[in-house]
Amino acid sequence: MVTHRIALIPGDGIGREVTPAARQVLDVVGKRHGVGFAYDEFDWSCRRYAELGAMMPEDGLDRIRHHDAIFLGAVGDPSVPDHVSLWGLLIPIRRGFRQYVNLRPVKVFAGVESPVRAARAGEVDLVVVRENVEGEYSEIGGRLGHDLAVQEAVFTRAGTSRVAAFAFRLAAARRGRLTSATKSNGIVHTMPFWDEIVAETATDHPGVTWDAEHIDALCAKVVLDPARFDVVVASNLFGDILSDLAAAVAGSIGIAPAANLNPEGEFPSMFEPVHGSAPDIAGRGIANPLGAIGTAAMLLDHLGHAEAAAEVEQAIGDVLAHTRVRTPDLGGTATTETFTKAVLEALR
Numbered sequence: 001m002v003t004h005r006i007a008l009i010p011g012d013g014i015g016r017e018v019t020p021a022a023r024q025v026l027d028v029v030g031k032r033h034g035v036g037f038a039y040d041e042f043d044w045s046c047r048r049y050a051e052l053g054a055m056m057p058e059d060g061l062d063r064i065r066h067h068d069a070i071f072l073g074a075v076g077d078p079s080v081p082d083h084v085s086l087w088g089l090l091i092p093i094r095r096g097f098r099q100y101v102n103l104r105p106v107k108v109f110a111g112v113e114s115p116v117r118a119a120r121a122g123e124v125d126l127v128v129v130r131e132n133v134e135g136e137y138s139e140i141g142g143r144l145g146h147d148l149a150v151q152e153a154v155f156t157r158a159g160t161s162r163v164a165a166f167a168f169r170l171a172a173a174r175r176g177r178l179t180s181a182t183k184s185n186g187i188v189h190t191m192p193f194w195d196e197i198v199a200e201t202a203t204d205h206p207g208v209t210w211d212a213e214h215i216d217a218l219c220a221k222v223v224l225d226p227a228r229f230d231v232v233v234a235s236n237l238f239g240d241i242l243s244d245l246a247a248a249v250a251g252s253i254g255i256a257p258a259a260n261l262n263p264e265g266e267f268p269s270m271f272e273p274v275h276g277s278a279p280d281i282a283g284r285g286i287a288n289p290l291g292a293i294g295t296a297a298m299l300l301d302h303l304g305h306a307e308a309a310a311e312v313e314q315a316i317g318d319v320l321a322h323t324r325v326r327t328p329d330l331g332g333t334a335t336t337e338t339f340t341k342a343v344l345e346a347l348r
């Protein structure tokens, strides 16, 4: 029996409510596959910030550097500015551990009604590959008094080509189609640079059909015709926006999983659902756990347990297709706990 050491960071709000669901699922499916999980839990959060003035300790990264993976619920609380919570925890982990791919698969499940008529179950199956450590999210810039703010985006050749190469490899292993999100008409330095590097990378992957689309038009197409997309590669900001949009097209942001990957395995990768801490529903026990459970499946896959991962995905699909159990975001009245139980039942 292998045992994986997992650094567990429940975080804030519904992060604390959905993390136990992921953990139960990992334990149940792990048992069947001879895989154990040993969790070390960390209280890094806005609550900690209120008490100690920092989201995580100074040596935080060193404490989780040797774990096999990190599982994070969500961070953020109205009492702490969002840029403080994000830059105090998530971004240092993503950057410090070179998790340069943010992988966000989007599927429309049978039994989930999408707000978008064109998003039919079984037809929509796309993956957003978001560049996760550079681009528009930079600290370079500043404010001059009241009246001026400047923010620089940073794109490197190494950073762009490695995420593009990852996306092309993924597309080759899927349906062989890649779309690159750009905005090289309006953003005249970084986006033409991005386009050039994607085009260069494409020459190494002749089996993949690809094109570049401006992010504004691309957003419209994701709503109007989501089934035509396979892999979409995007910069940090564009990928962030696109993946929330695509998750909503799939029915609810509450069911969208995500992984921050260090593909080379030099550092642990971090698994976290797409959604945030949802302060508007936190504490009521009604958060949708499927995003966190799908994220657990991505963790299993990453650690080499593809079969176990597929079983978890199958269980999610079964509950949605064959039962009426749903949390309020999907139009039901179930609690997080009941929904989780249904998935565990389907797993067994």
Ligand code: NAI
Residues within 6 Å of the ligand: 014, 018, 073, 074, 075, 076, 077, 078, 082, 086, 090, 253, 254, 255, 272, 273, 274, 275, 276, 277, 278, 279, 280, 281, 286, 287, 288, 289, 291, 327, 329
């Ligand atoms: P959010 O994802 O927390 O919530 C957006 C909307 O979706 C809310 O109405 C919420 O109730 C609903 N929702 C989200 N997840 C759900 C779930 N599992 N089940 C049912 N409904 C769900 O995004 P928002 O409101 O922009 O941000 C709230 C806080 O979360 C902020 O502090 C933000 O900075 C933080 N955040 C953290 C992230 C992370 O830790 N990875 C990602 C996004 C936001």
Ligand code: MG
Residues within 6 Å of the ligand: 240, 241, 244
């Ligand atoms: Mg986001």
